[in-house]
Amino acid sequence: MKNLKLAALGADKKRTVVQVGNVKIGEDFVVMAGPCGVESEEQMINTAIGVKEAGAHIIRGGAFKPRTSPYAFQGLGLKGLKILAKASEITGLPVITEVVDPRDVSWVCEYVDILQIGARNMQNFTLLREVGKSNKPVLLKRGMYSTLAEWLNCAEYILAEGNPDVILCERGIRTFETYTRNTLDLSIIPAVKECTHLPIIVDPSHGTGKKSLIEQMSIASVAAGADGLEIEVHCDPSSAKSDSDQQLTIDEFKPLMAKLNKTAEFMKSVM
C-alpha cells in the first residue's frame, strides 16, 4: 500500500501486540465494554462492575462526546475522567476514552490507559500527531467515509511520531442503506491483516446502530478475524443521554460474552 512505511506488514509477517495491563491486544481476544458517555459516578461504576463480571477486559466510557448538535450532551470532561479512573481502580481493568482536542492529550493520559480517536477525527492530523507523541496506546477508528488506504495513512501519522501502539477499529461506513445506522464492513478485517501488522477490533454498536443486530455481528466480527470488540453497554440504556438505541443492558451483555468467548476459542481451532 502506497506511502506506508511503519504501518506496512513486513516480509516477516510479524504482528504488533499492544499490551495494556495484563491484556494483550492482537494476541488475546479482547472485549472493551461500557457506556457511550460517562453520565454519573453511579452509572459508570455500576456499568463497569457489571461488564467486568460478564468478562470484559477493558472499560470504555466517553468524557468528551463529539455530537452533531452543539446543544446535545457534550460529556462531563475532567469530572468524567475522574469517574473513569475510579471505575478502573474498583474493577482493576484498564480504561479507554475518546480524546478530541490536541490540548487535552497530555492531561487525559493521567486518567486513562488507552486514547481513542473517533471516526470524525480520523483525519484530524493535528490530534493524530499529538497522540503519537503520548506514551499511551491509541485506538484509531475508521472514518465513516474512509478508504483502507486513508485509514492506514492515519495510523502512519501516529506511528511516525514514535508511538508504536496503534489499534485499528472498524465502526461502520456510511452508505445509502438506511436500515442500519452505518454499514459494518467486515471485509476490512482480512484486508487490514494483509496490509498492516496492527491489530484490529470492531465496534458493532456504532457499526449497526441497532441493538437487535449487535449479537450476530459481534460473533461475525470474531469469525472475520477481529482481534476484539468494543461494545456499548449501559446499566440503564433507556435513560442514556446518547445512543440509547444501541447500548446493551448488562443482562444482554453477559450471554453475548459467553458466546464470544466460545467463538474466539472455535476460531483458534479452525484457522
Added chain:
Amino acid sequence: MKNLKLAALGADKKRTVVQVGNVKIGEDFVVMAGPCGVESEEQMINTAIGVKEAGAHIIRGGAFKPRTSPYAFQGLGLKGLKILAKASEITGLPVITEVVDPRDVSWVCEYVDILQIGARNMQNFTLLREVGKSNKPVLLKRGMYSTLAEWLNCAEYILAEGNPDVILCERGIRTFETYTRNTLDLSIIPAVKECTHLPIIVDPSHGTGKKSLIEQMSIASVAAGADGLEIEVHCDPSSAKSDSDQQLTIDEFKPLMAKLNKTAEFMKSVM
C-alpha cells in the same frame, strides 16, 4: 417493512425452507459452487466433479453472462445450459444458473433446478414476474445499490406471482471503498432474518472480488447467520473468461468447505 405482504416475517416467526432435490435451503447449511461462466464441457464437468468431491451441495455456472461491455464474453447460451444439465447428471447435484431475458425463462427451466436473478436485474420487474410464474426456486441477488426495503419488495414481486421459493443472496454493495470490488454487507443477514421468512445466502466471490479475502468472509458469513454460500470455483481460474481474480481453484475450495462445515456445526451449538 412497508408494503410487504407475502415476504414479511409472520407473527409465528415461521421460516421458509426451499427444497431442491435433497437440499433444504433455509434448514441445512448449503454451498453452491462452480465457475463464473460455463466455458466448455471439459471446464464445467471437471469443476463440477471437483466441487462435489469437496462437499458442495449445488453446482453453479453462468450460461448468460451480463457483462459491462458488449464485446466481452457473453456466455454459451443454450449450449452452456446443456453442459450444465450434463454436469448435474454426472454429479447428481442440482444446478443453478442466471437468467437475464424474460423470454428465456420457460425453456431455461428445462435444464436447471434454480433460477438466479443477478444484481443488475434485481429491479427488472418484467423478469421478476416471469420467474415468479415459473415452478423453479429463484435466487434473488441484492442490487449493488439496493436498500433492504427495495430488495424485499423485489422478492414480493416474485412471491406475488405464486412462486413461494425465493432465496435471497447478498453479493456486496457499491461504496467508495476501492480495495474490494464491492463492500460485503453482512449485517444485512440478521436484518433480513428480522424482516422476512426467506432464506439468505452470501456470495463472497463478488462480494469481495479478491481471492485472498474469500475464506475469511465465507466463515464470517456463516457466523453472521447465513443459510449458505455461493462461491466461484474454477478448475483453472487463470484461464477463465471472466472474474479470473476471484475464482478459487478446487484445491483452495476443499479446505474451505471443511472449515465451513465446522463453522456451521459450531454456530448451531452456540446460538
Added chain:
Amino acid sequence: MKNLKLAALGADKKRTVVQVGNVKIGEDFVVMAGPCGVESEEQMINTAIGVKEAGAHIIRGGAFKPRTSPYAFQGLGLKGLKILAKASEITGLPVITEVVDPRDVSWVCEYVDILQIGARNMQNFTLLREVGKSNKPVLLKRGMYSTLAEWLNCAEYILAEGNPDVILCERGIRTFETYTRNTLDLSIIPAVKECTHLPIIVDPSHGTGKKSLIEQMSIASVAAGADGLEIEVHCDPSSAKSDSDQQLTIDEFKPLMAKLNKTAEFMKSVM
C-alpha cells in the same frame, strides 16, 4: 475510455445530433415534459397541451411504470400508449415513453417517437439489445449506481446493434444524502462531452425529487452544458398516482421554460 468503440468521441470531435420530427437533440436546446405516468386521457391531453403552450418540444408520459412495490400503480400499458399517441397527434409534438420489457419494444414503437430506458434497467442488456435493433431513438438514463464508464458501455450495447440514435440522461445518483431523493451529478455533463459524441440531457425531477429545487437545478443543468431537460409536469400533481412531490404544475412550468430559453441563449453567447 476502455472498451468503447462506437460511443467514443472521435478525433474529429464530431457530435451526434438525434433528429425527432423537427427537433434536433444535440443541436437545439430541447425540453421534454409531461407527467410521470399516463393516468387518463384527460390528464394526459390536458398536460400535453399545457406543456406545448409553455414551449416544450417533446411530450413525456409513462405507460409502463417500474415501481418499487408490486402493489403500486404499474401504468396503463397499451391504453396509455394510445393516449400518448393521441396527445402527440393533438399537439403535433413527438412523444417519449419508457419501455421495460424486450417483448414490448416492437409494438411500443408503433405509438411513440423515442424509447426511454429507465435507471433501473440501464444494465438490462437484453432490453438494450432490443431497443438497439429498433429504428427509434433511445433515451438511456444513468443507473443510480452507475459510473460513467458503465453508462457509456450500455450506450455501446445499443449502438452495437445498429441504432445510432442514443441520448444520455443524467437523473441523479444514489448517495448518503437524504435531503434530496438522489444527488444530481452535473459534472457528468462535461465529463460525457469529453468522452462521447452522444447528446446528454438532465432529469431534474428525479434528480432532486423536490419541487422546490427543480427550477434552479434546471437552469444549472443548461449552464453545465446539457443539451436539454426532461421535466415532470402534471396538470394536477396533488392527484398524481406517482411522484406527486416532484411534478410541476403547468403554471409553474411556464415561467421555468422562459428562464430556460434565456439561459440556453446566454450559454450560446458565453461559451
Added chain:
Amino acid sequence: MKNLKLAALGADKKRTVVQVGNVKIGEDFVVMAGPCGVESEEQMINTAIGVKEAGAHIIRGGAFKPRTSPYAFQGLGLKGLKILAKASEITGLPVITEVVDPRDVSWVCEYVDILQIGARNMQNFTLLREVGKSNKPVLLKRGMYSTLAEWLNCAEYILAEGNPDVILCERGIRTFETYTRNTLDLSIIPAVKECTHLPIIVDPSHGTGKKSLIEQMSIASVAAGADGLEIEVHCDPSSAKSDSDQQLTIDEFKPLMAKLNKTAEFMKSVM
C-alpha cells in the same frame, strides 16, 4: 431543520452578508483564487498578482496542508502566513487560509482575513468552537461524507460561540464515481438557500479534481445560485507540490473570470 437555532433561515427570509474589506459575500458575486499551498514567496506573489489582474476578489493559499500521508508536503506554516500577508499587502485583496489546529487560531488571525475549515475537519468540534470565538469570518467546507443537516449543525457550532460570519462551501462529496475526484453536489446550493441564511460558495477544483471540468462546473455553480467560487490557480501548476492536476494557470483563469462575471450578471437578470 432539526436542532438549528442560529443557522436556520428566519421567517423574514433575511440573508447574511459577510463583509471582508470591500467584498460583500452573500451580496456581490465573489471569487477566491490562488494556489493550493503557499510554496514560496515568488510562487505566491506571482499567483496573487495574476489572479488579481484577472479579477479575483480574495486570495487563497494554504499554509497548513492536511495531507493523506504524513510524508507529503505539509505546508510552510508561519512562513507561509507571512507570505500570504505580503500577497495581501501587494494586491490590496483579503486573504483566506485553512486552519487545522485550535492552538493556531489566535495567531493565524493576525495574518489573514478569513479562516477556512477544511472538509476533513468539518466535524472537528474543538476547532469549530475555537474559530467561533475568533473575530474573523469562517469558510466552512462540507465534509466529503456530510449530509446537509450535519453541515448546518457544524455552522451552528461556530455561530453559537458568537461569530456570525460563516460562509458555507460545497467541495464535492464522496461517491462511487471515479471519473471525478469527488462528486460536486450543486443541488445543495438551492437546498442550503431554503434552510439557512448563510452564504454558500463552491470549490470546483476539489469538487471535480479535473482541470478540464472546472470551467463548466464553475459556470454551473453560479447558475445554481452560488454566491461565489473558490478556485485553485497556480502560476506554474506542473511544479505544484499538491493538487497539480486541478490547478488552473493564470492564463486559463482569466477567460474563466470573464465568463463567470457574465454569468453572474445574467443570473441577476433572469431570476
